Amino acid sequence: MTDNCVFCEIVAGNIPSAIVAQNDEILAFRDIEPAAPIHILLIPKRHIADSAAGLTREQGALLGKLFELAARIANEFNLNTGWRIVSNVGQGAGQTVFHLHFHLLGGWNENNTGARIDKGTGS
Numbered sequence: 700m701t702d703n704c705v706f707c708e709i710v711a712g713n714i715p716s717a718i719v720a721q722n723d724e725i726l727a728f729r730d731i732e733p734a735a736p737i738h739i740l741l742i743p744k745r746h747i748a749d750s751a752a753g754l755t756r757e758q759g760a761l762l763g764k765l766f767e768l769a770a771r772i773a774n775e776f777n778l779n780t781g782w783r784i785v786s787n788v789g790q791g792a793g794q795t796v797f798h799l800h801f802h803l804l805g806g807w808n809e810n811n812t813g814a815r816i817d818k819g820t821g822s
């Protein structure tokens with residue numbers, strides 16, 4: 700466990716969370732401040748990297764399992780109109796928790812153009 704890491708504390712059970720699914724390696728729980736009708740975070744239970752920038756091919760199998768679980772959750776939550784996986788790297792991209800995590804977002808209605816990803820200003 701990495702000190703002062705809120706997601707390590709959640710994995711340890713020291714901070715409560717609304718768990719959606721888990722296995723030996725991965726925990727999925729609801730984001731406390733949802734940015735979509737359904738907003739779930741998927742994290743490796745071990746603090747293997749601060750962000751996706753710290754990943755190497757060594758974590759390939761784990762990432763495959765994480766994406767497999769994401770697709771299963773999307774199915775269970777009936778995210779029929781589509782869903783998105785986002786991983787912010789660095790503060791400029793909006794990263795606030797430095798324990799590798801993936802946002803699973805969905806549940807928009809099918810006409811919702813507001814679900815488009817922010818492309819920024821380009822500046």
Ligand code: 5GP
Pocket residue numbers: 705714716717728729730731732733740786787793794795796797
């Ligand atoms: P980031 O901004 O690093 O890409 O994503 C971190 C996410 O973690 C944010 O969407 C934020 O709402 C969520 N978050 C931060 N602290 C907690 C917490 O204690 N519990 C839960 N469930 N989510 C949290």
Ligand code: ZN
Pocket residue numbers: 701704705706707708745746797798
């Ligand atoms: Zn951590």
